[in-house]
Amino acid sequence: MTMGPEFELIDYIRSQFAPDTGVELSATTDLVGNGILDSTAMMQLVLWIEETYQFPVELEDISPETFGTVQRLTEYVQRRTAGRRVG
């Protein structure tokens, strides 16, 4: 079964940054406000997205509007990879 970016992102963020921490992780969870992503975790996530989805994350895209929730990240990844197969 092919997973979409939302499932992959949740899976990666949960396993890398928030396993069993008691914080519910859904597509709309505030990743920074809930303490899931600190500054170094954010940079690891940026690098992982670049490597996994094969596009450079632009400087201005590392913002709450893009990286604030998995939902926003999913939309961003889909936008940046539109026209090619992802996942």
Add this chain to the structure above:
Amino acid sequence: MLLPDLLIKNAKQLPDKAAVVFKDEKISFRDLDKKSAQVAARLNRLEIGPGCRVAIISESTLDSVIYFWGILKAGAESVDIPATAGREMISTALQECKPFAVVVSNQQFINLTSQGSLAGFPDLVFISDKPASDANTTSLGTHTLADICKTESIENKPLDIDENAVAVIIYTSGSTGQPKGVMLSHKNLISNVVAANEYMNLTSSDSILVSVPLYFIHGRMQLITHMNIGGTVYFSNGFQFPSEVLKELAQYKVSGFSGVPYFFTTLLRRSKLSSTYLPDLKYLLVTGGAFSLKEQAELVAAQPNAKLYMAYGQTEASPRITFSEHSSDTNKDGFCGKPLPGVRIEILDKNGTQVPSGQKGEIVVTGPNVMRGYVSGDEVSDGIIDSKGRLHTGDLGFVDAQGQLYLVGRLSQMIKSAGERIFPKEIERVINDIQGVAESVVMGIAHEMLGEEIVACIVQEPGAKQSELDIRASCLKHLSFVRTPHKIKFIDTLPRTTTGKIDHQALRRLFDADCEK
């Protein structure tokens, strides 16, 4: 002079000026003086005063800043415990320092107490952010600033303590794996900010953007530095979004920004620092780890109008030991500059004998900035403070003929990752407790962004099949992200030298091979 005197002076001279600014709220020196006096009055009424401790386990909030000054005005000792430390680490620190009260945010209060009572957690609780509901305010033993400010007196009471009294205790990583509570007196901290300002010449027209948490000495010192000069401290929303930090620098028109090397590397690589004109920015201060010559040059090129300062120090030295300004003369590997006024550096060989200039050895420090000791009281038996009262830094360096210090390495196993001080044992203890792990070795290996990256080599018990993800998940339950090993190697046995010691060089080569792939 005591630390609260700095606030009282500013409240008289600059009453309406903003002392502290957060995104959605700010406070003037006058109001900070009044509200902190009210906190002190409440603490005194609860019989908390000189010789008593109050722990702050909170992210930076306006109320946590008011509580900090209130604790000092009560004559008590403010204990900083990282809010990001796991429950066990927080509990260990609380049980050791035995605070009479604790300052926590609502969420932290819930996190720490929802899984049953936490050993060492005191009954008296002060909430450091605005309560989501009245639920906490009515609990027995729980206090809020709103309530304190309704009922307590705004008069400052004279303090019956001297400048050598402990003002601040900062919990930091210790070589044994247990957190160490570093006790710093009023004199330690004031002497250090005054001495550093002889280099920086900051005045009340200066201001700073603070991105580091207050529970690190770096953040706490910026608060005290700007209280000394009457400058405004602006708090960043955090360093998760480098471009947002850049916007804050521009929006607040601050004259200064300080951070660990990781912050500046991130700003250089992941924000438009070099193409952003910041006319008000007078200086950048890098502290908390090595910053390469290449990155120094990049930073100067990115913001040519700002001076670049670098400070070398450690929490036990309140924290600054040397200070330097970037220039073509100082553009040498490991250069740290001269000791601060009043601070003396000696370089000792393995036998504890002072070596001549140019020769390498351990850096030891004497001066008014050297800590009062550890809460655990083992600074002498651990060899951190020697019989002459000198602080042994665990760092290796040499002093040139002009008395300027150069860092060349470490005697201790301390790791600096993203500016955080980490000792391997702290992480090895967590890994060794994981089911199926026989033994482990944690090290720091060079990393472009983080300075050093945490890696672990693990020997599993026969039949155990923990994966790298399993180990990381177990670590994340107890450790912050930066302390969780980023790379893990499973090996059959730990390589040892002919003398039976663990062969760290051989273990490092396992990760070197990775980098070459």
